[in-house]
Amino acid sequence: MLTCIIRYQIDPTKKAQFEEYARNWGQAIPRNGADLIGYYAPHEGSSTLAYGIYNVESLAEYEAYRARLAADPIGKRNYEFAQSERFILREDRTFLKLASTPHGATT
Numbered sequence: 001m002l003t004c005i006i007r008y009q010i011d012p013t014k015k016a017q018f019e020e021y022a023r024n025w026g027q028a029i030p031r032n033g034a035d036l037i038g039y040y041a042p043h044e045g046s047s048t049l050a051y052g053i054y055n056v057e058s059l060a061e062y063e064a065y066r067a068r069l070a071a072d073p074i075g076k077r078n079y080e081f082a083q084s085e086r087f088i089l090r091e092d093r094t095f096l097k098l099a100s101t102p103h104g105a106t107t
Contacts, residue, residue, distance in 0.1 A: 003037075004062065005053050007092045010077045012047035014087035021082055022052070028074040029054055048089075059095070 010018045022039030029036040035055040042050060056062045069075040082088050 001055055001057060002059065002062070002095045002097055003055050003093050004034075005051060005096060007086055007094075008050040008052070009048050009090035010042070010050050011087050011089060012042070014085065015041060015047070017052055017081075019083045020061065021078060021087070022050075024074055024078040024081070025052065028069060028072050028078065032072055032075065036044040053063070061065040062095075 006029045007020070019041050022041060026036065033056075034056070037053040037055065042048065056065060063092055070079070
């Protein structure tokens with residue numbers, strides 16, 4: 001299992017647009033095969049950092065998921081919405097593997 005963490009730099013004057021974008025992914029991501037943990041918008045501290053976090057089985061499954069998401073009606077509209085509204089200034093993805101399991105186990 002891999003966790004994809006998307007770090008967004010957003011326009012702080014367009015936080016509402018990012019939140020709409022996040023709600024749309026909340027519908028599209030799970031139905032296209034990824035385990036969505038959530039999208040997070042700025043609240044306190046930085047007004048420009050936001051995150052999207054979800055799990056996928058593998059990088060191969062991630063590629064298949066991305067193709068399904070691009071063909072999804074909500075996914076298509078959401079990509080277009082982000083392009084037209086320009087609230088995302090930068091987007092970086094990283095894939096992490098959980099290293100702390102089993103949690104609380106002693107050796």
